[in-house]
Amino acid sequence: MTGHVEERTDPRVAFEAAKLGVWAFLATEVLLFGALFTAYTVFRIQYPQLFYEQHLKLNRILGTVNTLVLISSSLLVALGVNAIRRGKTRFMVICYGATVLLGAVFLCVKYVEWTEEFHKGLYPGTNIFFSLYFMMTGLHGIHVLAGMCVLAYVAVLAHRGRFSESYYTPVELSGLYWHFVDLVWIYLLPLLYLIG
Amino acid sequence: MNGEPETGRGYLEERGWRSWAYTMDHKRIGVMYLCTTIAFFFIGGIFALLLRLELLSPQAKYFSDHAYNVFFTLHGAMMIFLFIIPAIPSGLGNFFIPMHIGARDVAFPRLNLASYWIFVAGFLVVIASLVSPMDTGWTFYTPYSAKTGAAVATLSFGIFLIGMSSILTGLNFIVTIHMMRAPGMTWHRMPLFLWGMYATSIIQVIATPVVGVTFLLLAMERIFGVAFFDPSKGGDPVLFQHFFWFYSHPVVYVMILPAMGIISEVIPVFSRKPIFGYKAIAYSSLAIAFLGFLVWGHHMFTSGMSPLANAFFSFLTFFVAVPTAVKVFNWIATLYKGSITFEAPMLYALTFIFLFAVGGLTGPFLGALATDVQLHDTYFVVAHFHYTMMGGTVMGFFAGLHYWFPKMTGKMLNEKVARIAWALVFLGFNVTFFTMFITGFEGMPRRYAEYLPRYHVENVISSIGSAILAVGILVMFWNFLQGIRKGPPAPGNPWRALTLEWQTSSPPITENFPEIPVVTDWPYGYGEPKGRTA
């Protein structure tokens, strides 16, 4: 996403441009998930009973664990950005590295959950609720994976000393993306696991 | 104003395929987009001619019904996803947005190159889907698209990639227009082409992800049996239509707004008059983009939506007509008391206004509920959208190609041949598509490989028109090739226009401008200085 601005442009403009670019990108991401949330709304209004019955088959404990994992990873990202602002590259690398690990934990838990569901005979084609469940968590999982790649890349660059308190655009913007991924999960949890 | 800077090298001078494949020069990327999309314009055009050939006879004569269905699907899908959506924004837009704002390049040149190659990957996947060619129509309606044996998942994936390229391009343009304007280039000093492109980019960024996820769901339904659109599992096939049109309606404005921008550039230059109502044209682009998101339901008046929803969408649909009409009035008012010449760009621009007026004024038939129920899915709709898309966007594209040809290639075109081509295109287009309004009113449904003999005469006339149109387009592109090969060298500013791209050499140097220009006025200051009010 970032770092494509040519050297000849003013660094302040470059930062603003990159930031605007990432925000516009997040807007498309919102719309991407927006379509699924719309489908969710339509079908939940149509089949409230089905949604209630089916959601009981999900593993709430693992869902909650995953939420905690993602929230703490977001916290680490925020600490990392704060660190690089003050020039503490080493601490930032640790934070981002830990975030990548937590992302991996999240995906492993997700893997366990999905395996469990497959064993129970619950597949994406089973019914509308599980279609939504697998599509939404699957798409989110892909975003987590992409976020992990970006954060790992930024952490490697930081380790090589590419960022300082005067230039840390990619650190901040990749962090922004991670917060978005986290935020999507915060919406998915009540919609899928906690139907009243 | 006609200063020809001698510094730097022309952007075309470097040779070898690497200099193109790895280029981050927005001009070269624009040229690559243009060549690719025009190639698909020709392929899509060949499919169109095959369709017209088959329709010469009421019964299946040259091709089977299945082959006909494949042809119209590929005609629609290629023309829309591979030609008309990327041609002006990604082709001409890439070339001229940075030049119009006085920048050296777009904001993210590497991302720009990446979007081109994602586009290439997308169309390669689309071509791969031809092993089992699509027969669903370009609209992919479920449940048929979930059941047919064709390679729907492959084609959806190809279009998903093309959509991704489109999003990245739009995003790049938004940031470019926000951040990269030359000193003094305020928003209200931007050429109107940029306003059109800005509105377009916003639509691309907001609407495209929705169709992306829709095609993803369709592919998942085919692969894993996901139930969203499958009525036997409680899904809703009409939901697909909502998602599809939530993208595909705004996207018709992605097609038309840049073309309107080109017209707003060409008209003042060739009538030597300031554009009339600059702000009205600029803001009407944004208004159209905004309203475009609220009217998708008018494609679905017969799909069993509630009468209230139908009324709502019908009402909003009519309000798209107002900003559109304002633009037409402004262009005509610009001609008033001008000093008009009729070079090829101007001929196509006037043709745009004429044909687009027909397309626009047949819109209310389809926006009004009572008449839409009759005309929906008939040839009337086919005629209407060809008048807006081909009579509008493609004519605007042709106007742009003729207008910017000297700038892009550094050569002048043969004006006489260009006019002959124009006359053939104009004649052929009207014979082909005006007839379809009548065919449609008489009740012939679209996408019919065979039809009742009572529609025979109309179809024969349309087919004859399509042949004339094809000849006209061949002459035009032959003229382009001749121009590139042996046209006389073009001066920096052959049309004596005031926008920034004409203030540098033809073809431009790699850096666009020897030094970044400082803008002091809007780009439409033609005519006598006195009496100006803006």
Place this chain on the structure above:
Amino acid sequence: MEGACREKGSVMGKVFALGAASGQAAQVDAVFLMILVIGIFFFLLTQGLLIYFAVKYRRRSPDRDNETPRITENRVLEFFWILIPSIVVVVIFYYGWRVYTNLHEPEAGAVEVYVNGRQWLYEIKYPDGRTAINEIRVPAGKPVKFILSASDVIHGFYFPDFRGKMDMIPGRTTVLRLQPDRPGRYPIFCTVYCGTGHSNMMARLIVMPPAEYAEWAAHGEKEGGEGKEHEPLAVRGERIVKNAGCLNCHNIEGPVKVGPDWKGVYGRKVLLEGGKTVTADEDYLRESIVDPGAKIVKGFPNVMPTYKTTLPKDDIDAVVAYLKTLK
């Protein structure tokens, strides 16, 4: 199909020539006419000015091009050309919406007809249990309510002569109302693309004078010779084949359509999916009508619906007898 098509065309073509076939259709035509008049007015106004300006203000000598005035806006003019189109479109919307609502107003005492679309024919069911394929009979002068559904993909239900149309959607029912005034035979087209046979998916709407309709409703088919004492079996079969939509997919002469062609089908060696071969004898032909999925001919899609419930046994015998005559 060619034969059926030609026949349909000539009959239909004579019965009406684009005229509205009901009062409802006339109302829709009035909306159409109003929009047309407004459209032509604005077209002549704008394009007239365009051509007039283009001719009048063409550059007469090359040195005159800097003498144009700098007119950049005119607030009054712009105000009015925003206001007037806004009013016009609201008027058009309102009129179109009123007529649309009128047409969809439920009317008491409507004759109900159930129509189910499938690839590529219409199955018709009347409330009294009678069924038909591709042929709908309704009385003139009475409101009719079509209750539409689909079994496989989305289909369309469109009669141009009545200006009416509705999609047929699997998994839900939609409704289309009609008040036919003039007796006659009218075509029904499928308007939503539904696959290979889409353009051959057609039906007939036969609007009968009320007395004739009552007669038909009480005693069944009169025309076409059903019930004739000595109608040869093959002739009866040919009639059924034409009415039941078989020819939408099977050709007798000319290029192969969706299904295998019928010329010389009886006694032919048929290669099946899976490599087996059978001879198309009476038994095979009958099975293919009643249970089409049982033995699929190689290279053809398994899409044919069963006629087990829609054709009585006698009719199936007649169809087989007819197929035997195609040499």
